[in-house]
Amino acid sequence: MERRHIKWVPLILAGLFFAYQYFSSEKFVNPETGRKSHVALSSEQEAALGLQSYQEVLSQAQTIETGPELDMVRRVASRLAAATGQTGADFQWQVALIQNPQVNAFCLPGGKVVVYTGILPVAESEAALATVLGHEMAHATSRLGSQRVLEQNLAQTAMTGVAMSLSDMDYDKQRAIMGALGAGAQYGVLMPFSRKHESEADEIGLIYMARAGYNPRESISFWKRMEHTGGSQPPEFLSSHPSHGTRIQQLEAEMPKAIEEYNKSPKAE
Numbered sequence: 265m266e267r268r269h270i271k272w273v274p275l276i277l278a279g280l281f282f283a284y285q286y287f288s289s290e291k292f293v294n295p296e297t298g299r300k301s302h303v304a305l306s307s308e309q310e311a312a313l314g315l316q317s318y319q320e321v322l323s324q325a326q327t328i329e330t331g332p333e334l335d336m337v338r339r340v341a342s343r344l345a346a347a348t349g350q351t352g353a354d355f356q357w358q359v360a361l362i363q364n365p366q367v368n369a370f371c372l373p374g375g376k377v378v379v380y381t382g383i384l385p386v387a388e389s390e391a392a393l394a395t396v397l398g399h400e401m402a403h404a405t406s407r408l409g410s411q412r413v414l415e416q417n418l419a420q421t422a423m424t425g426v427a428m429s430l431s432d433m434d435y436d437k438q439r440a441i442m443g444a445l446g447a448g449a450q451y452g453v454l455m456p457f458s459r460k461h462e463s464e465a466d467e468i469g470l471i472y473m474a475r476a477g478y479n480p481r482e483s484i485s486f487w488k489r490m491e492h493t494g495g496s497q498p499p500e501f502l503s504s505h506p507s508h509g510t511r512i513q514q515l516e517a518e519m520p521k522a523i524e525e526y527n528k529s530p531k532a533e
Contacts, residue, residue, distance in 0.1 A: 278425020311374030318376035398469030
C-alpha cells in the first residue's frame with residue numbers, strides 16, 4: 265500500500281505568496297493612534313467600492329428626503345466629518361437616512377454614511393448619535409475594511425496551501441484537519457482581529473465626537489441602552505464584536521483623553 269505524505273512544495277509556495285501579499289501591500293499609519301497596518305486596496309479602490317455599495321443600498325431602500333430627523337443626522341455627520349481632520353479631508357462625504365426599523369448605521373469607504381431610523385429612538389440625542397456615527401466613520405478613515413480584506417486574503421492563501429499539501433491524504437482525515445484549521449483561523453485569528461478593529465473604531469470615534477463638540481460621556485449611556493435593547497449576545501470569543509460590557513470598559517479607559525479633547529473643542533448646540 266502506498267504511503268501518503270504531506271506535500272511540502274504547496275506549503276512553501278503558499279508561504280512565499282503569503283509573504284508577497286503582505287509585504288507588497290500598501291502600508292497605512294493611523295494618524296489618531298499611530299498604529300501601523302497593511303491594507304489590500306488603494307484609497308481610490310476603496311472609494312469606488314464604497315460608492316458602488318452606497319448606490320446599491322439606496323436603490324433598494326426607502327430614503328427620507330426631508331424633515332427634522334434628516335436634518336439632525338446631517339448636522340451630526342457634518343460636525344463629525346470636520347472632526348476627522350486630514351484623514352477624512354479627501355472623502356466625498358454623503359449621508360442618507362433610511363426608513364428601516366433596524367437598529368443600525370454604517371459608513372462605507374470613502375465617506376458614504378447610512379443611518380436607519382430604527383437607531384434614532386435608542387440614540388435619544390445628538391451626542392449619542394455622534395457616538396454611533398463617530399464609530400462608523402472611524403471604520404472608514406482607519407481603512408479597517410481594507411485591512412480585513414487583506415487578512416482574509418492571507419488566511420485564504422494559507423488554507424489553500426494546506427489543502428493542496430494534504431491532497432494525497434485520506435479524504436475524511438483531510439476534511440477533519442481542514443475543518444479544525446478553518447475554525448482555528450476563524451475564532452483564533454479573524455474574529456480577534458475584527459474585535460480589535462471594533463475597539464479601535466470605538467476609541468477613534470470617541471475622539472471624533474469629543475472634537476466635534478459632543479460630550480463623550482454620552483457614549484457610555486448609549487452603550488448601556490444598547491445592552492438592554494439588542495438582546496442577548498453570543499460569548500465574546502464567538503463574536504466579531506466586543507461585548508457591550510467590554511465596550512463600556514474600554515470607553516471608560518479612553519474617557520480622560522476624550523474629555524481633554526472635548527474641553528478644548530467648540531460645543532455642539
